[in-house]
Amino acid sequence: xxxxxxxxxxxxxxxxxxxxxxxxxxxxxxxxxxxxxxxxxxxxxxxxxxxxxxxxxxxxxxxxxxxxxxxxxxxxxxxxxxxxxxxxxxxxxxxxxxxxxxxxxxxxxxxxxxxxxxxxxxxxxxxxxxxxxxxxxxxxxxxxxxxxxxxxxxxxxxxxxxxxxxxxxxxxxxxxxxxxxxxxxxxxxxxxxxxxxxxxxxxxxxxxxxxxxxxxxxxxxxxxxxxxxxxxxxxxxxxxxxxxxxxxxxxxxxxxxxxxxxxxxxxxxxxxxxxxxxxxxxxxxxxxxxxxxxxxxxxxxxxxxxxxxxxxxxxxxxxxxxxxxxxxxxxxxxxxxxxxxxxxxxxxxxxxxxxxxxxxxxxxxxxxxxx
Amino acid sequence: xxxxxxxxxxxxxxxxxxxxxxxxxxxxxxxxxxxxxxxxxxxxxxxxxxxxxxxxxxxxxxxxxxxxxxxxxxxxxxxxxxxxxxxxxxxxxxxxxxxxxxxxxxxxxxxxxxxxxxxxxxxxxxxxxxxxxxxxxxxxxxxxxxxxxxxxxxxxxxxxxxxxxxxxxxxxxxxxxxxxxxxxxxxxxxxxxxxxxxxxxx
Numbered sequence: 001x002x003x004x005x006x007x008x009x010x011x012x013x014x015x016x017x018x019x020x021x022x023x024x025x026x027x028x029x030x031x032x033x034x035x036x037x038x039x040x041x042x043x044x045x046x047x048x049x050x051x052x053x054x055x056x057x058x059x060x061x062x063x064x065x066x067x068x069x070x071x072x073x074x075x076x077x078x079x080x081x082x083x084x085x086x087x088x089x090x091x092x093x094x095x096x097x098x099x100x101x102x103x104x105x106x107x108x109x110x111x112x113x114x115x116x117x118x119x120x121x122x123x124x125x126x127x128x129x130x131x132x133x134x135x136x137x138x139x140x141x142x143x144x145x146x147x148x149x150x151x152x153x154x155x156x157x158x159x160x161x162x163x164x165x166x167x168x169x170x171x172x173x174x175x176x177x178x179x180x181x182x183x184x185x186x187x188x189x190x191x192x193x194x195x196x197x198x199x200x201x202x203x204x205x206x207x208x209x210x211x212x213x214x215x216x217x218x219x220x221x222x223x224x225x226x227x228x229x230x231x232x233x234x235x236x237x238x239x240x241x242x243x244x245x246x247x248x249x250x251x252x253x254x255x256x257x258x259x260x261x262x263x264x265x266x267x268x269x270x271x272x273x274x275x276x277x278x279x280x281x282x283x284x285x286x287x288x289x290x291x292x293x294x295x296x297x298x299x300x301x302x303x304x305x306x307x308x309x310x311x312x313x314x315x316x317x318x319x320x321x322x323x324x325x326x327x328x329x330x331x332x333x334x335x336x337x338x339x340x341x342x343x344x345x346x347x348x349x350x351x352x353x354x355x356x357x358x359x360x361x362x363x364x365x366x367x368x369x370x371x
Numbered sequence: 372x373x374x375x376x377x378x379x380x381x382x383x384x385x386x387x388x389x390x391x392x393x394x395x396x397x398x399x400x401x402x403x404x405x406x407x408x409x410x411x412x413x414x415x416x417x418x419x420x421x422x423x424x425x426x427x428x429x430x431x432x433x434x435x436x437x438x439x440x441x442x443x444x445x446x447x448x449x450x451x452x453x454x455x456x457x458x459x460x461x462x463x464x465x466x467x468x469x470x471x472x473x474x475x476x477x478x479x480x481x482x483x484x485x486x487x488x489x490x491x492x493x494x495x496x497x498x499x500x501x502x503x504x505x506x507x508x509x510x511x512x513x514x515x516x517x518x519x520x521x522x523x524x525x526x527x528x529x530x531x532x533x534x535x536x537x538x539x540x541x542x543x544x545x546x547x548x549x550x551x552x553x554x555x556x557x558x559x560x561x562x563x564x565x566x567x568x569x570x571x572x573x
Contacts, residue, residue, distance in 0.1 A: 287512030
């Protein structure tokens with residue numbers, strides 16, 4: 001950046017949060033004081049050329065990153081965020097910064113490619129919360145709209161949502177506290193934590209976020225009521241009531257039929273914990289059975305990773321990878337070019353997208369056609 | 372056993388029981404939102420916090436007189452509130468396994484029950500709002516339960532805090548194979564055509 005270029009302090013804040021640093025930590029890494037970092041972020045002071053270089057290196061961005069305003073700052077209340085009340089501010093801010101940059105990337109892709117049209121049912125609803133029946137109907141409406149039927153397991157949850165226009169990405173290393181979040185501004189986006197090892201949990205997370213898109217557009221979420229609604233939606237969407245009655249009914253009895261429950265888990269790609277939740281919600285098992293089932297899972301070390309998790313087909317987001325591939329192969333826009341456009345290092349873009357580019361070097365000399 | 376609480380005790384109307392159970396369930400939900408295992412929270416801390424916050428909430432509502440039928444009887448210790456004149460306690464447990472110590476009444480409750488003993492034939496019943504729920508859930512099932520002096524259940528009514536989902540199913544439905552959705556389609560945006568001057572001239 002030339003000395004006469006404008007330096008936008010809010011971009012410095014964004015880059016700092018993206019890297020999960022406090023002002024103190026950033027100051028230490030560039031040999032400056034916390035106060036000076038604060039003044040740069042507030043726009044009171046501009047960095048000298050050597051400080052700017054240090055900032056770029058410490059924050060994995062290019063100097064062009066600071067040359068424009070943020071423009072699309074994602075706000076906390078715009079995100080559907082579980083465990084909102086106990087998520088430390090630093091972690092929440094980092095995830096929001098991540099979402100802000102990711103949204104810019106989707107915007108860039110959307111300018112060049114035709115992404116699937118956003119297609120969610122509109123649920124007319126006026127009161128502040130939903131009844132169980134309304135949630136059930138909303139999930140069934142979604143299934144009907146997307147041609148999934150009401151008796152069929154979903155092989156790939158990621159594909160279902162990507163076909164409905166959702167862009168999904170995964171991140172790792174931020175915190176186990178944030179399992180997944182979603183935002184529905186310009187585009188519906190789901191950011192999920194890669195640290196989760198269970199495919200079932202990931203599928204449930206995606207259905208949960210889908211529930212927020214359908215039920216909570218414009219509603220601030222994160223409390224036990226809205227999260228419970230999204231959970232009910234997720235279980236109804238993954239395993240509709242009509243199918244559940246048909247297939248779970250033989251498990252009914254004084255004792256839980258674990259063999260059948262695990263069989264259902266493998267067939268429907270839904271965790272045992274979620275199946276028990278669903279069975280209790282539909283009044284097919286008693287509160288005592290539900291409680292003892294959960295206690296059993298806890299005692300047998302299955303509270304996070306369950307038996308037969310490995311029997312569920314793993315899923316990864318495809319839309320984003322496919323889009324980056326088309327940009328590269330058909331428009332000659334390489335991963336590095338996109339990183340340049342966003343003003344971040346390719347390594348940072350890789351963190352944001354979860355994509356590790358292959359054979360990018362040879363493209364460095366190619367000039368993009370529509371970049 | 373099938374008699375409803377309000378049939379055994381006219382103070383315990385359906386609306387009042389539901390209102391107080393909803394209040395406790397809502398407060399439990401708020402506390403669970405704040406449960407933080409990373410910070411060091413445990414099932415025990417969650418249970419204690421839920422109990423204390425619910426107790427405070429009931430005391431505050433009783434003080435506010437929003438519900439004229441609600442009052443405090445034993446605000447500390449063996450916390451007991453009154454619905455009209457009937458002492459009631461709350462607990463998270465399996466109604467069948469409520470610990471004996473929980474069933475011991477407070478001094479004020481005993482006095483109150485002695486006083487109302489002359490009014491109702493079932494005045495010796497000790498009433499509880501019981502949350503039969505997994506510790507991390509607000510309310511899986513909530514009951515209004517009446518216990519005799521011998522600690523036997525004489526009434527157990529499940530309080531309907533949420534609507535029940537109607538169960539519908541296709542008759543003789545087979546087990547269809549999982550639906551496999553194709554990958555989402557993406558294509559290049561059509562670029563705006565540039566005006567070709569030579570074509571125009573011709």
